[in-house]
Amino acid sequence: MKITPLCNVFGKCGGCKFQDIEYSAQIAMKRNDIYELLNRTGISFSKEKIKIYFKNEYYYRNRMDFIISLDGCGLREKGKFYKIINFNKCYIAADRINELLQEINGWIKKDIQKEEIFDIKKKTGILRYSVIRTGIFTGDTLITFILNKDAEKEKIDKIIEKIKLFTEKTKALKVLYGFVRHNTDVSITDEFVILKGNEFIKERLANLNYYYHSQGFFQSNSGVAIDMIFYIKEKIKEKYDLLFDMFGGVGTFGIFMSEYAKDVIIFDNNKYAEICANKNIEINNKTNIKFIKQDVLNIENLLPEVKGRKSIYIIDPPRAGLHKKAIKFILETLPEKIFYISCNPVKFIEDYKNIDKKYDIVDFALFDMFPQTPHIESVAELVKI
Numbered sequence: 001m002k003i004t005p006l007c008n009v010f011g012k013c014g015g016c017k018f019q020d021i022e023y024s025a026q027i028a029m030k031r032n033d034i035y036e037l038l039n040r041t042g043i044s045f046s047k048e049k050i051k052i053y054f055k056n057e058y059y060y061r062n063r064m065d066f067i068i069s070l071d072g073c074g075l076r077e078k079g080k081f082y083k084i085i086n087f088n089k090c091y092i093a094a095d096r097i098n099e100l101l102q103e104i105n106g107w108i109k110k111d112i113q114k115e116e117i118f119d120i121k122k123k124t125g126i127l128r129y130s131v132i133r134t135g136i137f138t139g140d141t142l143i144t145f146i147l148n149k150d151a152e153k154e155k156i157d158k159i160i161e162k163i164k165l166f167t168e169k170t171k172a173l174k175v176l177y178g179f180v181r182h183n184t185d186v187s188i189t190d191e192f193v194i195l196k197g198n199e200f201i202k203e204r205l206a207n208l209n210y211y212y213h214s215q216g217f218f219q220s221n222s223g224v225a226i227d228m229i230f231y232i233k234e235k236i237k238e239k240y241d242l243l244f245d246m247f248g249g250v251g252t253f254g255i256f257m258s259e260y261a262k263d264v265i266i267f268d269n270n271k272y273a274e275i276c277a278n279k280n281i282e283i284n285n286k287t288n289i290k291f292i293k294q295d296v297l298n299i300e301n302l303l304p305e306v307k308g309r310k311s312i313y314i315i316d317p318p319r320a321g322l323h324k325k326a327i328k329f330i331l332e333t334l335p336e337k338i339f340y341i342s343c344n345p346v347k348f349i350e351d352y353k354n355i356d357k358k359y360d361i362v363d364f365a366l367f368d369m370f371p372q373t374p375h376i377e378s379v380a381e382l383v384k385i
Contacts, residue, residue, distance in 0.1 A: 072087075123182040211283075
């Protein structure tokens, strides 16, 4: 059912696609799309059996990567890489992000000159992104300004001084700036400087606290992430010798489920995930968990710790899905149960086809992490045959 979108730049801005569709219809569309995908690829599931979990349709995102232009912050125009659509309010961003967005917009219009803004076509200028993150359930806030590393040093220094003055006035609890090369288009960096607070965001999911890194990954919808955690937790009916949290990041799932296994291994290759996971293990007083930093290309190195144990896996791979070595590892270790979390259901199905002789899908649920967009997150419960 068509409705009037809340946002006055909807249709131009590339951030949302479904604001003109009633949310109940969005949910029905997403469920139907996944139902058809599963059945088209030979995985028989009734539509009624596919559960879908959702919370707020607006103001849910805990992170926004805004592009800086002379008119303030914004997002790319739909289908036009070089054109930015500006606004003072993003309807899918959390309220605290919008408060800081308005602060930054006012600062840009008052204190920033045209030549100080990065020109996407010419690759000149300095200010590129303002990345705003917030802890939905803690109120924590952090801004990272992303600058062009290849600009003239004098001009960079001048912008840094302006950012320092902004930092003195902003309500943001933490402020950083960082550098990227002129010929890249990324909004995270290893080259950052802390002006205020520290580089970590604190979030609380149910009864546990988590820190994640300003330059690292965390689920963008904290509310629905809690639904996903409890969905998995309620399906674990026995205790295992090992819980293996593959691509476990900061330990969101492994830490929360740690009571269901004698030992927990959180596996990831990201250095910021390692820092935060170890911090989260400590602050939540978990003594049966260890983080192993390892590239998936070398996952066979973990066979001695995993093979032959009664185990349960939680797998949350990147959008590209599982590397063939990860699939080989699963087939060599054969856990009793797997929860496969995916932001790309097509890739999940491809991966499942590689292990379907050993595992049945006993349940499949959807989690609408991204209302007003076509995207959906899924969790498949797989049981060893």
